[in-house]
Amino acid sequence: QSVLTQPPSVSGAPGQKVxxxxxxNSSNIGAYxxxxxxxxxxxxxxxxxxxxxxxxxSGVPDRFSGSKSGTSASLAITGLLAEDEGDYYCQTxxxxxxxxxxxxxxxxxxx
Amino acid sequence: EVQLVESGGGLVxxxxxxxxxxxxxxxxxxxxxxSWVRQAPGKGLEWVANIKEDGIKDYYVDSVKGxxxxxxxxxxxxxxxxxxxxxxxxxxxxxxxxxxxxxYNNWFDPWGQGTLVTVSS
Numbered sequence: 001q002s003v004l005t006q007p008p009s010v011s012g013a014p015g016q017k018v019x020x021x022x023x024x025n026s027s028n029i030g031a032y033x034x035x036x037x038x039x040x041x042x043x044x045x046x047x048x049x050x051x052x053x054x055x056x057x058s059g060v061p062d063r064f065s066g067s068k069s070g071t072s073a074s075l076a077i078t079g080l081l082a083e084d085e086g087d088y089y090c091q092t093x094x095x096x097x098x099x100x101x102x103x104x105x106x107x108x109x110x111x
Numbered sequence: 112e113v114q115l116v117e118s119g120g121g122l123v124x125x126x127x128x129x130x131x132x133x134x135x136x137x138x139x140x141x142x143x144x145x146s147w148v149r150q151a152p153g154k155g156l157e158w159v160a161n162i163k164e165d166g167i168k169d170y171y172v173d174s175v176k177g178x179x180x181x182x183x184x185x186x187x188x189x190x191x192x193x194x195x196x197x198x199x200x201x202x203x204x205x206x207x208x209x210x211x212x213x214x215y216n217n218w219f220d221p222w223g224q225g226t227l228v229t230v231s232s
Contacts, residue, residue, distance in 0.1 A: 001127065002155065008144065033215060034218075036219075038156070038219070039137070040156075045221075045222040046148075046156065046206070046219075047221075048218055048221070051212065051218040052212065052216070052222070057220065079125050087155075089155060089156050089217070091158075091218070092158075097172075097173070099158055099170050099171070099172055100146070100158035100217065100219075102158065103155070103158045105155040105156070111127075
């Protein structure tokens with residue numbers, strides 16, 4: 001069971017918007033640690049999608065956006081494309097565990 | 112181009128040992144924290160350990176404390192993970208990753224392709 005809670009799956013039609021939540025507690029997200037997001041496509045290495053809650057690395061389309069409030073964070077994907085199908089993970093630091101923690105991952109399916 | 116290439120994975124019996132290596136290139140290795148992250152078959156990502164730029168501080172997930180040791184050789188631009196007393200639950204793909212953002216708000220970028228560790232009798 002992961003310290004950060006994500007929905008197991010979300011789905012949407014091409015062009016639609018999907019949102020993935022990441023819920024933590026006062027030892028991690030609520031303790032003002034930044035949240036980061038990763039995309040893990042089948043057969044590929046994971047890729048950094050969002051860092052510092054809302055910042056996109058160079059090359060990541062602006063269809064991906066991140067936000068954080070209280071003990072939760074969210075990743076939004078707009079204009080959904082077939083190539084977006086894969087697993088998405090949130091990650092942050094946990095002061096109680098003295099290390100990084102990941103969410104359980106969310107599988108995005110494009111209908 | 113920043114590149115991380117892992118090696119050293121394989122099949123090992125429970126209780127055995129394995130040493131993973133990661134060759135880094137394309138950036139100043141000695142100025143970054145580095146981490147190992149793993150993924151068990153059919154499971155999510157799990158941070159395993161990280162090490163400070165100069166190698167004098169390291170941190171571990173509870174499940175590997177006392178069994179795994181992370182180390183680095185900045186002269187060789189290399190990161191290592193010595194894994195002892197291996198268990199079946201250590202089976203998975205092990206990724207070498209570069210830490211960004213400092214020790215407490217760190218993100219992982221880039222990722223290597225991973226090296227597979229299988230613990231089985």
